[in-house]
């Protein structure tokens with residue numbers, strides 16, 4: 001690597017990627033185009049077309065003064081943050097490229113990657129909540145998110161007020177009034193509104209625009225962010241920042257990673273919302289590792305293709321399931337029956353996704369027979385992978401949810417959750433047909 005040239009005359013290598021093309025002939029390039037090169041300059045890496053995986057724990061400073069400047073940025077003594085890479089708990093080349101590309105999908109100014117979806121969500125909540133504060137959240141949430149609020153943040157003096165997904169503007173106004181009163185009583189503030197839409201496994205949608213309007217009327221939008229877990233429909237079928245959310249959170253483990261071979265998470269939004277989270281991530285760690293970041297760069301090149309195909313497959317499979325005599329109901333966003341939910345869908349979503357619930361006549365016993373008979377679909381929790389997965393939430397992912405609350409949320413013993421992959425749709429239909437015959 002070291003050429004025998006005079007060090008005095010060798011130009012210092014550029015540390016920042018050269019300006020790249022993001023618009024052409026007045027067109028802003030689409031994310032699917034930008035995923036192939038955005039944020040990476042091959043000339044900085046021996047011409048390697050793809051970014052190498054940078055396995056290093058630390059980065060060499062050009063000079064002692066440069067080192068001081070970096071740390072002034074990282075510690076917040078100088079505004080603007082770090083200007084280069086310093087230490088791998090803070091960031092690395094693979095993660096920086098990943099963050100640049102993730103931000104594009106949501107139309108966000110900035111993004112941060114994490115070692116899991118839950119790390120992203122926990123660090124986000126800890127950044128914005130202090131003792132005495134109240135967090136307002138939609139329900140149901142992913143079980144670990146709900147548990148973090150109720151069982152962990154509560155130990156640090158943070159309380160919560162929750163509301164059902166689908167709440168109307170009037171209901172939201174009442175929820176925020178209650179949260180404000182609760183915060184005043186405990187000497188804190190309403191720190192954050194945290195949403196998950198669609199909810200898991202029922203696919204109930206939250207009206208993000210109504211939440212934004214209610215927040216703007218009751219609270220200071222400059223200090224109380226609206227965050228939303230967009231794992232189920234993002235980044236392709238829902239862009240919540242366009243509907244009034246300030247921060248989107250992801251389990252990248254699901255559709256974005258897309259191959260059921262990694263665990264990672266992210267958040268994205270305006271820099272002013274990201275910077276405080278970055279500071280806490282710098283302190284706590286929890287950034288994705290370079291290898292996982294590289295795998296995610298590969299995944300992002302095909303995320304649109306994979307999600308489109310999975311969405312088309314799900315539509316065909318659901319069309320089949322809808323007419324099957326042993327299927328008593330379908331929680332699929334392509335066949336919404338409630339007018340209000342349909343209205344939210346029309347304003348927020350550009351596709352019905354590929355994860356849905358199917359209700360099978362006969363309760364747990366019938367569901368287990370169905371699941372055990374599947375030959376193409378795999379029996380596993382998780383979603384958004386290339387392969388079709390099926391699970392029984394009441395006895396698996398939501399077993400820890402009290403029976404009464406499960407009924408309230410519509411998670412009955414007859415519900416099977418399915419995440420459709422990118423196999424051949426007719427093969428999937430054949431699999432479901434033969435498995436239903438065994439029920």
Ligand SMILES: *Cc1c(COP(=O)(O)O)cnc(C)c1O
Pocket residue numbers: 116117118119142145196200229231232250251252253254263264265
């Ligand atoms: C899986 C999931 C998470 C947690 O993500 P991990 O990557 O498993 O930590 C959070 N929210 C939703 C909606 C999920 O599906």
